[in-house]
Amino acid sequence: MTSASVRPVMDSESGADASSTFLRQIDEIVPILKANAAETEKLRRLPDASIQALTDAGVFRAGMPKRWGGTEIDPVTWYEAVVRIGTACPSSAWIAGVVGGHSWHAAMFPDEAQHDLWAKGEDVRIATSFAPTGKVERVKGGFQLSGRWKFLSGVDHSEWIIVGGIVPDDGNGPEYRSFMLPASGFAIDQDSWQVEGLQGTGSKEVDIDCFVPEYRTQTIEEVYNGTEPGKVLNTGPIFQLPWLSRFSYAVAMPAVGALQGAIDAFIEDNRSRVSALTHKAAAENTTLHVRLAEASIIARDTRARIVTTWSDMYETVKAGGQISAEARVRCRFEGAYAVAQCLDAAMKIFQISGGGVMDKSKPFQRYLRDIMGMRNHPFNVYETWAPLHSSALLGSPPAPPLMRHSMGCLL
Structure with missing residues (x-):
């Protein structure tokens, strides 16, 4: 069976029907992921065929808002899907759970940031690194990021990344933020993921030198208080x-x-x-x-x-x-x-x-x-x-x- 045979989840389906369809699609790609498991480890990233299978099964749309073409799959179904993928290829399950889950996180950002991600109607993959290892400088209209961030699982297949950084003290103390930036803003160190476990996750390091506008950031205070701007726009219960x-x-x-x-x-x-x-x-x-x-x-x-x-x-x-x-x-x-x-x-x-x-x-x-x-x-x-x-x-x-x-x- 090829990944092309997988039928996408339709927005018109009820929640129960969408969940059962999603799990059926996951079951259909499990043999593909299992067959690719050895190659996944050898490549130190998922093969393109495995990424395509996950994409066709709706993994990267499961946490996306419906208004952008996502399916907003319920959490019980979502985590059961990750488990099923893990029986075939743990690295693929890691990418499904982490990268697949980041579309949910991106839905918490302001509408303009979401527009940057999803306005073209494409499946978008997002890698992350929340340890604030790089440098952040406040500049006009946003922030300038520079330096190196580590452990970005699935970054080879990601069009965007979200990284954590600390904005220097402006009088109210230093501030932790998450910053969203496109692939043009970072370079992957291809030799940085040399490990014995989870080799296929491709959790590599990136060097960043990029301007990030204010609207593509998220503050700790918003998350702490539950006031992320995306919650006003995306009202489904998963958010x-x-x-x-x-x-x-x-x-x-x-x-x-x-x-x-x-x-x-x-x-x-x-x-x-x-x-x-x-x-x-x-x-x-x-x-x-x-x-x-x-x-x-x-x-x-x-x-x-x-x-x-x-x-x-x-x-x-x-x-x-x-x-x-x-x-x-x-x-x-x-x-x-x-x-x-x-x-x-x-x-x-x-x-x-x-x-x-x-x-x-x-x-x-x-x-x-x-x-x-x-x-x-x-x-x-x-x-x-x-x-x-x-x-x-x-x-x-x-x-x-x-x-x-x-x-x-x-x-």
């Missing part, structure tokens, strides 16, 4: 969901898919494997039975959290409610904790897979290395979020004060 809660699951659910992919690869190998030491079938090993059973339950339970967490959040915003601080920190913790659980489960079955599992031709070792890479993302260090979650459980709801210079105040 009322918390930004960093969405992002936390975008970098967590690829691990859930990768664990299932690793389990599937493990089962395929061990159905016929015979121990060179005991000459017995590996499938008769009782230790293998225990490890496989444990890993399978972890894969199932972490996946089930999507429905539990995001159905509640989605119903809350559909009813006009606000997501509580307690729910946000729980979401942040459970997403990160799921990644740790997936890595532990994958390691347990790796330890009884035999020496042959380390052969580069075996897909299991790729799944394992990719989950290792995911575990090291700052949002996936669950130990960071445990104190916030535990404090809420103990009766001290988190209420961080506004810090204009840092993302650290955002829940």
